[in-house]
Amino acid sequence: MRTRVACLGIRKLARGRGTRFPVRLPYAAGAALCCLLAASCGGGLLSELGRPLGDPSTAAPAVASFIAENRVEVSWPVDVNTDQFILERAADAAALSFQAVYTGTDTTYTDTQCSDQERYLYRLTRTRGTRSFGPSEAVMGVASSVCRDSLEPNDQEAAATPLGSTLAANLYYYCSLAQPAGVSLVQQDVDWYAVSVPAHRQANIVVTQGSLAGGSVSTWMYFYLKGANPVQIVNNQAIPLPNYADQAVSFRFKVYPVPSSFTVGGGGSLITYTISLNSITSLP
Secondary structure, X not given: OOOOOOOOOOOEEEEEOOEEEEEOOOHHXXXXXXXXXXXXXXXXXXXXXXXXXXXXXOOOXXXXXXXXXOXXXXXXXXXXXXXXXXXXEEEOOOOOOOEEEEEEOOOEEEEOOOOOOOEEEEEEEEEEOOEEEOOOOOEEEEOOOOOOOXXXXXXXXXXXXXXXXXXXXXXXXXXXXXXXXXXXXXXXXXXXXXXXXXXXXXXXXXXXXXXXXXXXXXXXXXXXXXXXXXXXXEOOOOEEEEEOOOOOEEEEEEEEEOHHHHOOOOOEEEEEEEEEEEEEEEOO
C-alpha cells in the first residue's frame, strides 16, 4: 500500500533518464517539514531567507556639536544588513585609544560624558551574525558649555542672515591632534550675512571680536565677499561695500576662522563677536 503524503504541495521532483516523476515523502517526514515551514513563516527562517544579502555599510557616523551644553550628538542611518551597531569613542590625542560606548540597534547616541572644550573622536562598527564590518573612519565632535548662536544655521550662502542692527554671534575652529592619512578632522563654523545697499551708496560693516583690545588689531576672522579676495578683519575697523550700480544691490559675504589663530596652544577654540551695519554713506 502507498505511503500517505503528510502535507499537500510538498513533493520533490527528480529526474532520471529524462523522465520527471513525483517522489512521495513518508508521513512522519512530511509532517515534520510542514511544521518547520509553518513555524518559520512567522519571521524566523523565512524572514532571514528574505533578508537582503549585501554587507553592512562602513560609512562614518554624523556628529553634531554645540547643540546642547557639553553634549555631542552622534547618529547614523538605518542599515537593513546590520544586526547591531558598535560605537566607539576616543579622547583626542596624537595616539588614540578607542573604547565602546554603545552597542545596540538604535541609530542615535547622545554623549553626555564630556568635558568643556574637549574634542572626541567617534567611529562605528556594524555586525551581521558573527562578522564585523568596520570600524568606519573617525569623525570629531566637540563638547562646549557655549552653544550655537541664535543666528544659526547661517553657514550656507542661501541661509545668509540679513544684517541691519548689531548682531551677536560666535565662531569656532577645532582640529584633531590625530590626523589619519587623507582625513581632515576639523570642526569649524562659517557665518554668512546679507546687506542691501542703495544705488550709488556705500555700506560700512564693523566687526568686533570679544576679548580683543580696540584699535587696529587683527581679529581671528576672515571676511569674504563674493567675487573678491578674502581679507583678515581688523577689529572695530569699517569694511566698505560700495555700490556703483544704478539700483540697489544685495551683497552677500561670510565671516570665517583664521585657523592658525584658533589653534595656538591647543586643538582649537571658540570666540564671540558682534557685527553691524555701521552706516550707509555716499560713495567716496
